Amino acid sequence: MTNKRAQQTNTNGELNFVDSLWKTANKLRGSVESAEYKHIVLGLIFLKYISDAFIQRHDYLEQATKSPENLDYYGVWEAVEDKDEYLSENIFWVPKEARWSYLMANATNPNLGKLIDDAMAAIEKENPKQFRGVLPKIYARSNLDHQTLGEIVNLFSTIGFGTEEAISKDVLGRVYEYFIGRFAQQEGAKSRNCSIITKL
16 A cells, blocks of 8 residues: 555655665665564664754754853763753653664674664663663564665665754654555555654
């Protein structure tokens, strides 16, 4: 069943990149079953989003605390690494080992799958109310080889989810919904929404 909303957003040009993004991601799937690949891809999209949102806030705090009037209140390091400065803005705390930049730097690491699993576990640990037992930790044992997994990480690195413009246009929701619709087509049935997205 075609996802009408995804089709419309792609047609009107708001997300004219999403179809080529899907085609590239789907090509990387190889012989991995669509049902398994869906969780791999959607989990990475979600991880990229919360990392982008975190870094957007991180950069803002870094700049804000360099102002002389703010330096009397707290030092730059203390503000940037203060978990409450993120949670107060409804932004999830993302530890260093779970940030997208770290995964990108390890895109060719043979243990990339385990690093992604560890990233998911670290985010659950830091944000237990929202994510305990929810995030997929399937990457180390998946049938996808680490080289292909690294290519997917690099592919999703081209999308910016955390900017104000991206958030206002709901880029995450639209990309996510488009991918779900295409996976549903492959699986021959309407796909249920993944539980991760309901946590945003």
